Amino acid sequence: MKKIALTNSQYIMKKGKILRTRQLTDFEKLFEISLEGGERLDHEPGQFIMLSVCGAGEIPISVSSSPSNISSSFEVCVRAVGKVTNALHKLEAGDEIGIRGPFGKGFPIRIFEGNDLLMVAGGLGIAPLRSLIKYVFDNRRDFGKVHILLGCKSPADILFLDEIEEWNQRMDVYYECTVDRAVPEWQGQVGRITTLIPGVHLEPERTFAVVVGPPVMYKFVIKELLAKNIPGRQIMVSFERHMKCGMGKCGHCQIQHVYACQDGPVFNYDEIKYLKESY
Amino acid sequence: MKDAQYSVLRKEQFDGFISRLSKLQRVVAPVARGYNNYSFEEVSSGNGISLKYIPTILPPKKYFMPQRExxxxxxxxxxxxxxxxxxxxxxxxxxxxxxxxxxxQCLNMVFTERPRDYNYLMHKRKINIIGLECNEYCDEYASCALVNASTPSGGYDLFFTDLGDRFIVHINTQIGENIIESTKFFESAGKSDLEDLTELRAGKRTLFTKEVPVEPRYIPELFDRSYNSKVWDELGERCLACGNCTLVCPTCYCFDIKDEMDLGLKSGRRNRIWDSCQLESFARVAGGENFRKERSLRQKHRYYRKFRYPVEKFSRFFCTGCGRCSRTCMAGIKLKDTLNLLIEEFEETVSTLMEGNY
Structure with missing residues (x-):
């Protein structure tokens, strides 16, 4: 059979070079990546890329850095959990990987502007949310009150500790963190992330909530947010799904008639509340 | 541009036609493969071709979207x-x-929709299509009349209808005309040929009637009302999650993408291979969460991908009534039975509601 080179294939990858890596916890590592020729990724906060470690495979990964970054590089925070992520963790600065994207619908930042924000992250959910948090900090005056609530299994699982310390110091953000299981040195709150929400002072009609975490987390967090009278269309959720193409074809990310890769990964609650497969 | 044209190929010329065509390019056609099984395979003469065949084990999608590419x-x-x-x-x-x-036609819609799949489009461009009419039902599993697929509506370059001692051939495209011209076995069709075709089609209209007692335009609503049906639980209990139904389906196109390294561990390739939403791991993410863990949910998903979701997006069903899923299922899950059960359940609900009202 004849083999023909395709110049317009959607599977063509851009070359990405790992500039720096930073071990965040035993399992999570942050990678700073630059595209060939200094090209910008040009993503929206909340969008994802398809990242290839050739030979191991290709995976969807959310971008952790803000497009408002001055440098043209971007960051992804990856937990070593499968074949590709474990292969990626073995790579070092200077190594090359494949990048496709960005894909999907990110957080609707233009709609957020002029409103208050309540950002809620559970565990690794901070990885996609960090792209929004950093964007908001870089453009802080475009937004009203900003709340960040963070929930982790244990203090050792908290990602981006140094940055969190900085959020804690800022006067223009309300930040709180809770862990499911404390250790003796832990000075913060203990309990599920849902316990933090009732104490937040917010004006529901002008507040947009952003929730990123595992299904068991967003299910209960959304309940608390609705109890706070935040309208459904102002509650944004970002979904994690299995994906192979990023183009609404392979079928893996399908939630009933919706494709997380094209229609999402960010949805508002009204869009997904009747979709039983969404949680 | 001339009007739709018809030609005639005498049966005794069929072998010669296929032989000559196969010298010009690769020709594949249905051939017998053991008891009551057929398969599209390469042929070099007309004699090996099964002109009467029930749907092949795999549909021709294997040429448009190979099992591994x-x-x-x-x-x-x-x-x-x-x-x-x-x-x-x-x-x-x-x-x-x-x-x-x-x-x-369904696959064309999926892969030409943006973002386009250029691998598929290249295959599509390279393949010529000659259709062949079913004069009667293949077997009891077919439900092509229900989804309006028992008569041709485009999608071919040439279309053959068996009229006993000859084929009448509809020329639908210039490519089809070129095939006719280059093989030189065809005669132009006369009045009696066209009359025979009209008569055959009229006969088919009484022979092929919708196989399930539901108006096709109500099927989307039937599915809207059946999302929580117990029918899905029953299917889940029987389903073995083997994935056969989706692999043999002419409109199932879900895929996996896997890398393969050469022995030197430096070079390799990225392959697309067929996948199935019926397999347990299909919707599972790396962290372990599985969004369609139950077999009942996966079976339900399959049916909704045929009769509900594509209606919104592509204005058609993604079931062609070929019956392959029913024929191949080891657990005896049959598409027509499933639709009948949904209809029965729906009618029961309606009559219960009515009784409550009066």
Missing amino acids: TLLEFDTGRGLNSEAVVECEKMTIFGIHTCDLAGI
Whole structure:
């Protein structure tokens, strides 16, 4: 059979070079990546890329850095959990990987502007949310009150500790963190992330909530947010799904008639509340 | 541009036609493969072709979207270098039934929708299609009349209808005309040929009637009301999650993408291979969460991908009534039975509601 080179294939990858890596916890590592020729990724906060470690495979990964970054590089925070992520963790600065994207619908930042924000992250959910948090900090005056609530299994699982310390110091953000299981040195709150929400002072009609975490987390967090009278269309959720193409074809990310890769990964609650497969 | 044209091929010329065509390009056609099984395979003469066949084990989608195809070749020896590729060749598929023509039309819609799939489009461009009419039902599993796929509606270059001692051939495209011209076995059709075709089609209209007692336009609503039906639980209890139903389906196109390394561990390729939403791992993410863990949910998903979700997006059902899923299911899950159960359940609900009202 004849083999023909395709110049317009959607599977063509851009070359990405790992500039720096930073071990965040035993399992999570942050990678700073630059595209060939200094090209910008040009993503929206909340969008994802398809990242290839050739030979191991290709995976969807959310971008952790803000497009408002001055440098043209971007960051992804990856937990070593499968074949590709474990292969990626073995790579070092200077190594090359494949990048496709960005894909999907990110957080609707233009709609957020002029409103208050309540950002809620559970565990690794901070990885996609960090792209929004950093964007908001870089453009802080475009937004009203900003709340960040963070929930982790244990203090050792908290990602981006140094940055969190900085959020804690800022006067223009309300930040709180809770862990499911404390250790003796832990000075913060203990309990599920849902316990933090009732104490937040917010004006529901002008507040947009952003929730990123595992299904068991967003299910209960959304309940608390609705109890706070935040309208459904102002509650944004970002979904994690299995994906192979990023183009609404392979079928893996399908939630009933919706494709997380094209229609999402960010949805508002009204869009997904009747979709039983969404949680 | 001339009007729709018809030609005639005498039966005794059929072998010669296929032989000559196969010298010009690769020809594949349905051939017998053991008891009551057929398969599209390469042929070099007309004699090996099964002109009467029940739907082949795999539909012709295997030529448009091969079970395994290379999307990308890469080399990691000196940094990362990669090139997108497609492996394809010019060919003619002879003998595609109307159900499978409909299946190809469905796949065309999916893969030409943006973002386009250029691997698929290359295959599509290289393949000529010759359809073949079913004069009668293949077997009891077919439900092509329900989804309006028992008569041709485009999707072919040439379309053959068996009129006993001859075929009447509809020429639908210039490519079809070129095939006729280059093989030189065809005569122009006369009045009696066209009359015979009209008569055959009229007979088919009484023979092929919707196989399930529901108006097709109500099917989306039937599914809207059946999301929580117990029918899905029953299917889940029987389903073995083998994935056969989706692999043989002419409109199932879900895929996996996997890398394969050469022995030197420097170069390799990225392959697309068929996948199935019926497999347990299909919707599972790396962290372990599985969004369609139950077999009942996966079976339900399959049916909704045929009768509900594509109606919104593509204005048609993604079931062509070929019956392959029912024929191949080891647990005896039959599409017509499933639809009948949903209809029965729906009617029960309606009558219960009515009784409550009066």
